[in-house]
Amino acid sequence: AQSVTQLGSHVSVSEGALVLLRCNYSSSVPPYLFWYVQYPNQGLQLLLKYTTGATLVKGINGFEAEFKKSETSFHLTKPSAHMSDAAEYFCAVSEWGSNYKLTFGKGTLLTVNP
Amino acid sequence: GAGVSQSPRYKVTKRGQDVALRCDPISGHVSLYWYRQALGQGPEFLTYFNYEAQQDKSGLPNDRFSAERPEGSISTLTIQRTEQRDSAMYRCASSSKDRELFFGEGSRLTVL
Numbered sequence: 523a524q525s526v527t528q529l530g531s532h533v534s535v536s537e538g539a540l541v542l543l544r545c546n547y548s549s550s551v552p553p554y555l556f557w558y559v560q561y562p563n564q565g566l567q568l569l570l571k572y573t574t575g576a577t578l579v580k581g582i583n584g585f586e587a588e589f590k591k592s593e594t595s596f597h598l599t600k601p602s603a604h605m606s607d608a609a610e611y612f613c614a615v616s617e618w619g620s621n622y623k624l625t626f627g628k629g630t631l632l633t634v635n636p
Numbered sequence: 637g638a639g640v641s642q643s644p645r646y647k648v649t650k651r652g653q654d655v656a657l658r659c660d661p662i663s664g665h666v667s668l669y670w671y672r673q674a675l676g677q678g679p680e681f682l683t684y685f686n687y688e689a690q691q692d693k694s695g696l697p698n699d700r701f702s703a704e705r706p707e708g709s710i711s712t713l714t715i716q717r718t719e720q721r722d723s724a725m726y727r728c729a730s731s732s733k734d735r736e737l738f739f740g741e742g743s744r745l746t747v748l
Binding site for chain 2: 526531558567568571612622623625627629
């Protein structure tokens with residue numbers, strides 16, 4: 523069975539500050555890892571994903587995440603927060619070879635203060 | 637269409653009534669998925685179709701829940717004899733085979 527833990531249901535940063543959203547997972551097989559973002563009244567949108575290969579993955583809007591197998595982590599970062607980054611972020615894991623049966627974390631709400 | 641379309645966006649029903657939630661995927665997308673998201677939780681997988689074939693329904697919580705996609709396009713998720721615990725956001729997604737999932741805005745179901 524797989525699971526995802528997102529540390530911090532709510533993260534608040536100042537505009538221009540580093541964004542760090544934490545995600546740890548458990549999986550008995552090599553995982554695929556995802557970050558999704560949800561803006562108010564919109565559907566989930568894929569930010570980035572890790573399947574195989576390079577462990578540092580770059581996504582849209584300046585976000586990136588690094589797969590660390592030894593730490594079973596896939597933390598999401600952005601060097602400088604923008605007001606438009608305010609949203610809810612979900613980390614998800616799926617079994618290797620599958621990108622449909624996702625197990626999501628509970629989400630982290632990011633607020634950006636001016 | 638331009639994106640995944642779900643209807644109704646909001647549904648309030650009384651306990652014991654049946655509800656049907658509709659999903660219209662992105663044109664040409666082979667695969668269609670249903671997820672459920674309770675308040676304060678992440679989405680949970682319900683079921684998945686390739687074309688009209690239901691490939692995996694392991695996430696459907698009980699036999700009151702069913703889904704169909706008879707012509708390989710629009711899908712309906714039906715919940716019979718609704719209960720208060722069924723209240724949630726129901727999310728549909730579609731994709732080209734084995735590619736990125738595109739999610740709709742969801743249908744929020746409230747069972748009184």
